[in-house]
Amino acid sequence: MNFSGLIDNFGPLTVTGLAQGAIYALFALGYTLVYGLLRLINFAHSEVFMMGTFAALITWGSLFGLDQNSATPGVGAVLAYLVIGLIAAIIVSGITAVVIELVAYRPLRRRNAPPLTFLITAIGASTVISELIGVITHRNLRGVPPLIKPANVVHFGNTSITNLELLIIVLALVMMAVLDTFINRTRLGRGVRAVAQNPDGAALMGVNKNRVISLVFLLGGLMAGIAAVMYVLKIGDTRYDAGFTLGIEAFTAAVLGGIGNLRGALLGGLVLGVAENWGAGLFGTQWHQVVAFVLLVVILMFRPTGLLGESLGRARV
Amino acid sequence: MRQGLVRALGGVAILAVIAGSAACNSTSKSSSSSGGKCGYELAFFGALTGSAANLGVNIEHGAELAVDQYNDKNGANCIKLDKADSQGSEQVAPGVARNLVTKKKLLGIIGPAFSGESAAADPIFDQAGIPMITPSATNPTLSTKGWKTFHRAVANDQNQGPAVANYIKDVLKAQKVFVADDQSAYGAGLADQVKAKLGSLVVGSDKTGGDGQQTDFSSVVQKIVASGATAFFYGGYYTNAGVLRKQLTQAGWKGVQLGGDGVNDPGYAEAAGNAAAAGSIVTLPAQPAAKAAGDFVSQYKAKWNVEPGTYSDTAYDAANMFLKGIDAGNTTTSKMNTFLSTINYEGVGNTYKFTSTGELDPSQLKIWAFKVDANGVPQPDQQVPTT
Numbered sequence: 001m002n003f004s005g006l007i008d009n010f011g012p013l014t015v016t017g018l019a020q021g022a023i024y025a026l027f028a029l030g031y032t033l034v035y036g037l038l039r040l041i042n043f044a045h046s047e048v049f050m051m052g053t054f055a056a057l058i059t060w061g062s063l064f065g066l067d068q069n070s071a072t073p074g075v076g077a078v079l080a081y082l083v084i085g086l087i088a089a090i091i092v093s094g095i096t097a098v099v100i101e102l103v104a105y106r107p108l109r110r111r112n113a114p115p116l117t118f119l120i121t122a123i124g125a126s127t128v129i130s131e132l133i134g135v136i137t138h139r140n141l142r143g144v145p146p147l148i149k150p151a152n153v154v155h156f157g158n159t160s161i162t163n164l165e166l167l168i169i170v171l172a173l174v175m176m177a178v179l180d181t182f183i184n185r186t187r188l189g190r191g192v193r194a195v196a197q198n199p200d201g202a203a204l205m206g207v208n209k210n211r212v213i214s215l216v217f218l219l220g221g222l223m224a225g226i227a228a229v230m231y232v233l234k235i236g237d238t239r240y241d242a243g244f245t246l247g248i249e250a251f252t253a254a255v256l257g258g259i260g261n262l263r264g265a266l267l268g269g270l271v272l273g274v275a276e277n278w279g280a281g282l283f284g285t286q287w288h289q290v291v292a293f294v295l296l297v298v299i300l301m302f303r304p305t306g307l308l309g310e311s312l313g314r315a316r317v
Numbered sequence: 318m319r320q321g322l323v324r325a326l327g328g329v330a331i332l333a334v335i336a337g338s339a340a341c342n343s344t345s346k347s348s349s350s351s352g353g354k355c356g357y358e359l360a361f362f363g364a365l366t367g368s369a370a371n372l373g374v375n376i377e378h379g380a381e382l383a384v385d386q387y388n389d390k391n392g393a394n395c396i397k398l399d400k401a402d403s404q405g406s407e408q409v410a411p412g413v414a415r416n417l418v419t420k421k422k423l424l425g426i427i428g429p430a431f432s433g434e435s436a437a438a439d440p441i442f443d444q445a446g447i448p449m450i451t452p453s454a455t456n457p458t459l460s461t462k463g464w465k466t467f468h469r470a471v472a473n474d475q476n477q478g479p480a481v482a483n484y485i486k487d488v489l490k491a492q493k494v495f496v497a498d499d500q501s502a503y504g505a506g507l508a509d510q511v512k513a514k515l516g517s518l519v520v521g522s523d524k525t526g527g528d529g530q531q532t533d534f535s536s537v538v539q540k541i542v543a544s545g546a547t548a549f550f551y552g553g554y555y556t557n558a559g560v561l562r563k564q565l566t567q568a569g570w571k572g573v574q575l576g577g578d579g580v581n582d583p584g585y586a587e588a589a590g591n592a593a594a595a596g597s598i599v600t601l602p603a604q605p606a607a608k609a610a611g612d613f614v615s616q617y618k619a620k621w622n623v624e625p626g627t628y629s630d631t632a633y634d635a636a637n638m639f640l641k642g643i644d645a646g647n648t649t650t651s652k653m654n655t656f657l658s659t660i661n662y663e664g665v666g667n668t669y670k671f672t673s674t675g676e677l678d679p680s681q682l683k684i685w686a687f688k689v690d691a692n693g694v695p696q697p698d699q700q701v702p703t704t
Contacts, residue, residue: 012543016538016539017535019535069592141560143589158543236560236567237559237588239529241529245530245532277536286500286523288536
């Protein structure tokens with residue numbers, strides 16, 4: 001164990017962990033929303049994310065001829081590229097999520113299939129999409145244009161936050177606030193909460209259940225699209241299986257915070273990201289997942305429903 | 318699904334073998350001159366798909382060129398080269414190996430390409446008595462398991478590790494070095510050799526996930542930046558190495574990254590981006606393929622339309638050693654193995670003699686350092702002493 005390594009690098013490890021955790025959190029929202037509504041673990045969500053990473057890269061590549069060996073464009077152009085990349089990723093991820101719902105889940109729901117069937121179609125949809133992209137891209141890495149020139153914007157002690165890390169963390173917090181407001185304050189959000197609380201009751205009150213379900217998949221897809229752009233900027237590459245390990249981490253974050261709970265997903269993501277980095281600092285990077293999952297088990301032993309408890313329309317409303 | 322595909326491909330391969338040997342028999346009947354030499358098989362064993370496939374493809378291309386040239390002289394389909402795709406995976410390799418050893422006409426294996434898959438597949442080949450010449454697996458322990466049919470046509474990491482360390486000390490003159498590896502048999506073995514030789518110059522070390530299993534390296538990057546190291550050695554393959562280099566550059570680290578032969582591939586710059594990859598040092602426990610003797614480079618280019626890559630020339634020589642054995646009438650696996658133990662073969666890349674454990678004769682060991690140029694291509698820089 002390397003206590004001095006952890007203590008000396010405590011600030012930087014925390015900051016990079018928060019940035020990674022923010023990506024987990026945005027990603028985890030898709031799991032948590034769908035679970036909160038349908039009690040369904042949408043394993044294909046990792047592919048919703050992966051499609052978003054490729055959408056951003058292909059947009060930058062085909063529309064603007066940017067590849068990873070391009071020079072960094074000027075600030076104004078970068079902002080435009082970022083917004084366009086985000087829009088492309090959001091659209092593609094959103095569509096992918098809704099299509100998965102329509103093709104893999106809705107027909108089963110109509111026939112009242114048992115929960116196990118949904119699990120299998122989820123894994124099936126996930127494999128189909130990721131293998132398809134794997135074959136199309138020859139399983140190669142695809143590099144990201146250097147859109148953001150790394151620069152330190154905040155300093156305290158030996159810790160500095162780069163512009164990219166700041167962007168990721170702030171964007172995640174903002175999106176979380178927007179989504180939280182949407183679910184809790186708007187009419188559509190009320191519909192989501194109603195279906196989560198009592199699907200039949202909501203239907204009797206005139207809520208269109210299928211539309212609400214599609215909406216929830218769409219919201220999860222949008223958040224995954226944003227996470228995808230943040231991911232490619234941070235990691236610098238994507239591949240057909242980019243969503244796989246990250247999906248497991250994001251799902252873990254959702255459970256850690258309390259699955260079905262939006263704020264829980266944020267907290268769970270950040271805690272997981274930071275814990276992994278602290279674990280890596282203390283024991284070495286090869287231990288980072290061991291540390292994270294031991295932490296998960298310990299937390300769930302004391303709080304079986306996660307840090308903030310399960311709710312989407314339950315407890316808190 | 319992928320396994321199903323492998324099985325289907327295996328089935329097709331078997332059919333092709335049957336068809337090929339039938340065709341071969343008919344030609345050998347008609348032409349008496351090449352009668353005893355035809356109808357046999359050699360096999361390439363290594364990754365043709367997967368995250369480190371480029372390395373496997375270089376080797377396969379080199380071996381296939383040798384076999385094609387032999388067949389041009391001795392009749393089409395005289396010797397068949399099986400292409401066994403292990404995906405570079407320790408899990409996939411044993412199944413592929415068991416499939417290969419059932420082939421009665423198989424006289425030799427060019428490969429297995431990587432160290433991890435070698436550890437898994439070599440015992441199967443050894444038990445079946447099939448001679449192997451690996452043109453690329455560099456883990457030192459492979460020659461210590463008592464396998465009678467194992468041969469290595471390049472130097473191993475006991476030579477490559479110290480050579481990397483010598484380059485860091487004598488050429489880069491770095492005072493602080495960080496070492497990390499991917500926990501693979503190859504990566505960890507090489508990193509340990511580098512660490513041992515560098516001694517007190519190592520200011521920190523870490524281990525990452527395996528190839529393709531980790532994409533966020535922020536904790537490693539943070540440790541490297543915080544350690545103040547000016548050189549960073551990564552024991553692993555080119556995909557992880559490239560992603561690491563990219564994230565290091567993003568974090569503002571300006572030092573030199575070094576890697577072993579597993580990083581010596583244009584795929585490194587494809588992952589890192591040319592700007593980040595430029596200036597990195599990668600080694601090769603053999604001579605550069607571009608400096609191979611004779612017409613090898615032009616013949617390779619004519620056939621494959623690309624420059625020969627890492628180990629293409631060694632694989633070409635390995636295949637030619639087997640073909641020379643077949644020419645000399647060594648048409649059983651045990652005769653072939655005896656033939657290899659006494660061989661003294663001057664190929665396009667090196668002169669090959671093997672010790673009793675299957676290692677290359679110490680006088681023939683060569684280690685080269687390459688520098689990645691601005692276009693992301695590793696170019697031969699200088700030969701490095703191994704001690």
